[in-house]
Structures are given as structure tokens and as C-alpha cells.
Amino acid sequence: MHVSIVGSGYVGTTVAACLADLGHEVVNIEIDQEIVDTINAGEAPIHESGLAERIAEHAGTNLRATTDYAAVRDTDITFLCLPTPQADDGSLDLAIMRAGSESLGRALEPKDDDHLVVVKSTVLPGTTEDVVGTILESESGTRVGDGLELAMNPEFLRMGTAVTDFLEPDKVVVGATSDDAAATLRELYAPILSREETALVETDIREAELIKYANNAFLASKISLVNELGNIAKEYGADAYEVLEAVGLDDRLSERFMRSGLGWGGSCFPKDVDALRAGAREQGYDPALLDAVVAVNDGQPRRLVDSLAAHVDLEDARITVLGLSFKPGTDDIRKSRALDVIEYLQDRGAAVVAYDPVAMENVRPMYPDIEYAESAANALADADGAVVATDWPEFDDLTFDGMAQRVVVDGRRIDVDEAELDVYEGLTW
Ligand SMILES: NC(=O)C1=CN([C@@H]2O[C@H](COP(=O)(O)OP(=O)(O)OC[C@H]3O[C@@H](n4cnc5c(N)ncnc54)[C@H](O)[C@@H]3O)[C@@H](O)[C@H]2O)C=CC1
């Protein structure tokens, strides 16, 4: 099939490269010329395992990129993979979706054949039809149901494992305005849907939109719940990891996403939970539980610093922060809990020395006044205490003999030889 993908970030690039790999003719439409040039040169604009090989293999044959929206006219389906960030008040900001829909609608105006537009971006219920659909109709002069079809197909991939998550999902969710649109997507995804492990959920557009938010809200809530249980466990002197490992054996709950500690960050959970809370309020519903989910999450970095302060006088102390990215395997620092930890340490008068295998250059402009070390060992040298903010696998092999005071508070449960330390404390164990 001939497919165009608008927006070539984490999602758009992954979807494009994977669809090309499944044998489709794919064109990426992206406003950033550098990204376009990178893809056309056969290289990946982002680091994701398995992506570079796929782009190298397909660029110049059945995968290309362009800044020109006119390319959509040579395709049957367009996926919108544009950012849906949050406004200052936390609510969903649709400015980029609107701009992209306008450009797409204008480009479709001269097209005679039918076209299917699929929203893959995370958007609140009503957006696909009332915002994207309305703009497309007015700009293209066609009507939904008469030359133009709409679908909503949320994406559940994670950063770091984007390619395998896309190609081997638990589920594919499709909300569509017509049976034909749903059938087109079944055909497009046929190799993925043929996997026994992948369920197909066909529903209406509004449900498809909300499934994505419900999914993320559930996962974020699960982590906040295990963090609350972890905080309580610690007050009792119990190990939350042992407790929750047993709880996870109940297959109604699952053992996955049970790692308590410093909480959730990244470009997805924080913005999506906030957008759902703001959207619920706009609908006249007070989302008390989701408010609490955020409050628990926001409390964890302070608890980590308080735990350290119980062992080390933080005023003028040299404190190591191990890990800056919001999770291992990425240099993304958006809403990383490590940044809150740095703030709280600085508030308490500590001199911070940070180390992360890949994310330091992203943090440096925000915190030019902290020290950045070339290795974890250098960061720990002469430190009066250390905190673990990201569970990078390389932290499992640390030695602590260079520290001035061997005190470590761990927010992520790395593997530590406790015998090497005077104080080793877990945030929730
Ligand atoms: N990053 C992730 O792991 C996941 C993200 N999502 C959702 O997918 C959507 C896209 O997210 P990401 O790929 O992370 O965003 P991103 O920010 O990585 O990429 C978006 C791309 O769109 C481009 N762009 C902006 N305006 C444009 C326009 N008018 N025309 C063409 N291109 C334009 C940007 O230059 C950028 O390269 C969001 O709604 C997000 O919530 C869903 C699942 C996973």
C-alpha cells in the first residue's frame, strides 16, 4: 500500500521504517529539513534499536522523506504522528495538530481518489472528528464519508523498544468512521495481526482515543500505587519489592510495572495524565484519583532527598546523582525525576555532581552550575553521599571505595554490594 506519515519523530519514524519493512511504499512528511535529509541519506534521526538498519535498507527504495505535503496525493493513507504537547495549564495543546491538518487538507484538495486519514497522535475524545476531520473537510473540500475517511489508531510503543513494540504489540486498536477504513487498516497491518499474541480491537473513534489515555493513566496509576505501597512498606521496615513480587503473582494484577521508587517521568505519562485530568475537569468531572496519582509521583524525589538528609548534612556536601534520563536506554530527560532530585539537593545547599552515560549534554544547559563527571566512578570520588535516579544497567557494577562517606540512597533498586557501603538505603525497601 502507499502510505504517507506526517511527523517524523519517535512515533512517525518508527512507524514509517516498520511499514516499509512490511513491504509498503512509505513517505515521511516532516517540517524539519535535517530530519528529512537524515532519512533520505539512509540514517536514523533518533536512536532506537533496530531502526537504523531498517532505514538503511529501505531509504531510496520504498522509504523516503520530504517537507512537501503534496507527496500525500500519491498515497492512499496518511498517518498523523504529530506532537500533542501540554499547554501551561496542563491541558492538551492542539496547535500543531491543527496546523498539520490544515496543510494535509490543502494538499488533498486536488486529489480525486478516496483518502484515509489516520490519527496516531495521542488525542482526547472528539479531537479526530471535531478538530482534524472538520479542518480536513474545510481545507480539502471533501466530506468525511464521501471521498475522505477518518480513523484513530493509538500507538503503545515505548521509547527504547519502539521497533519491537510496534511490530510485536499486545494489541492494535482501530477506531474508524467506516467498515472500509477499518478493512484498509486490517490489510495494512496484516503481518502484525497474523501474530497469535496480537489482539485486534475494532471500535469507534471516541473509544479508540480514550483507550490510549486510559492505558497510560492505568500504567501511571499502577506505578504511583506501588510507590505508595512502597512508602508504607518502608515505614513498617518491610521490603516493597518482596511484597509486590508476591502481589504480582496474582494474574489479575501482573508482575510487570511493579518497580517502586522515584516515580514516572518522560514525554508521555506526565503530559497524558495531565491532559486527561484537564479534559475530565472540562467535562465537569473531578478526577480525584488521578490528582492523587500525580501527587504521589511528585512526592517521591523529595522523599529520596529527605532519606539522604537523614544520614548526611547536605549543606555544602558533595552529592552524586547517578542517572539523569527519565529511564534507562534513552537520553530523554523530559520530566525526568532526576531533575527534581537535583533541585531539592540544591535547595538544601548541596554541591551536585552528576553522571549519566548518555543524557548529560541534555541536562547541562538547564543546570550549568553542577559538575558533570566522565564516569560513575569519577562522580562518586570524594562524594559525601550518592543517590540513584535512573536504573542504568552499568550501575549494577559500581564500586564505592572512592567516596568520602559511603552513603547511598537508591531510588531505582539497582544491584549493589551492600557490604561495600556504610549506609545503603532503598527509597521503598
Ligand atoms: N514518544 C513515544 O514514545 C510515544 C508518543 N506517542 C504520541 O505520538 C505523538 C507523536 O509523538 P512523538 O513521535 O514522540 O513526537 P516528536 O516530537 O518526537 O515528533 C514529532 C515530529 O513532528 C514534526 N512536526 C511538527 N509539526 C509538523 C508539521 N506541521 N508538519 C510535519 N511535521 C511536523 C516535528 O518536527 C517532529 O519531528 C504524540 O501525540 C505522542 O503523545 C504515542 C506513543 C508513544
Ligand SMILES: O=C(O)[C@H]1O[C@H](OP(=O)(O)OP(=O)(O)OC[C@H]2O[C@@H](n3ccc(=O)[nH]c3=O)[C@H](O)[C@@H]2O)[C@H](O)[C@@H](O)[C@@H]1O
Ligand atoms: O504514550 C506513550 O508515549 C508511551 O508511554 C509509556 O512509554 P515510555 O514513556 O517510553 O516509558 P515507560 O517504560 O513506560 O516508563 C515510563 C516511566 O515509568 C517509570 N517506571 C516504569 C515501570 C516501573 O515498574 N516503574 C517505574 O517507575 C520509568 O522509570 C519511567 O520514568 C508507555 O509505557 C507506552 O506504552 C506508551 O506508548
